[in-house]
Amino acid sequence: MVNFIGFNQILIIICMTEKEQNTEERILIAAKQVFLRKGMAGARMQEIANEAGINKSLLHYYYRSKDKLFLAVFRLAIQNFLPEIKSILLSDVLVTEKIDRFVEGYMNVLLNNPFVPLFILQEIQRDPDRLLNIFLEEGIQPQLILEQFERAVQKGEIKAVDPKHLLINILSLCIFPIVARPMMQRMLYDNDSDAYNEFLRERKKVVSEFVKNAIKK
Template identity: 45%
Template sequence: MTEKEKHTEEKIAEAAREVFIEKGMDGARMQEIADKAGINKSLLHYYFRSKEKLFNFVLSKIMSIIGSRLGVIMQEDVAIIDKVKAFVDLYTDLLLKNPFLPNFIFNEITRNPDGLIDRFSTANIKPGEFIKPLERQLKKEGYSINPHDFVLNLLSMVIFPVAGRPIIQILLFEGDSSAYKKYIVSRKESIVTYVMYALEGYRIKQ
């Protein structure tokens, strides 16, 4: 009973996750989620009362995962460049596996920006906790860069090329899908190099 319930609920959550991420809240259809889960549409409403409730459930789960990963990396007590490396590796892989994720997040925060603060608490994400350690570490290693710039530039370079895949693929690779993928993987290294070179310029000479 609890076993089966878990099974159905999981199936629904998984299907909903896929559809919502690919189509967004507005584009997603309850019927499509039901079909993908191999169940009746009424059953969706039996487990999750409404589309919105289902959506919130899915989004919360995703944000928790992303947030906790980010938190772990940012709070590790290692050299800046190792943090960068860990971050780039982890998120490149995550994004390659979930190419619709960035657009989904962008879409949702645009659609409902006011709900974001609550979502952060629900997902137990505490921004201060991973900006501050970074700030300390940059100072400790003698880099005078604004930590906000540092973290935002990094996030940008990792996430944007995946979020804008179709454009990038055409703009830089004449639509060649495998060339694009190979390139994104290669960026794991080239981003780290780029950041390293940039940081060099911010080193406080003494």
């Protein structure tokens, strides 16, 4: 008897594969939403299942546990960040120009993924080494930008500042207004969402100017 796979068997296989990918992906997207909103501890498997439009058990079928699902989601989340940021950091331009580009690009990323930073801050406190390892595996390298700042100081392009402080200053100015949004929007803008969006948009330029003023000789 010849090995033979009938036409509709192939169809079934294709269908199952497509379904699998769809479901798996839908789970990931749903889980991302919920994890980002609630954090690991606050997220409920039921809520994720609802958001994905499937049964709770299916979550365990695809990702054996809540913990595994969480890890998958986290990798996905930071991979949205990386390519854009990396390309900016690797670009070969003057330090002041690079600061402009970085602030612009980084704040755009944050505006598109507003829940990611707080999520990272939460989980990094819950279990610091786990997430740090993932960061390292994904090739996050602060050394690169620190050296650039260092060289810019030596060449006299900017004031003599500690590169680590400068890096944290820039990150602070970009990230904090996003993670503190629920509070700041209420306290400064009467909870007017549009006004705060406008504030964040104009903030790209404001931060760039602020930093460049602070470090120019």
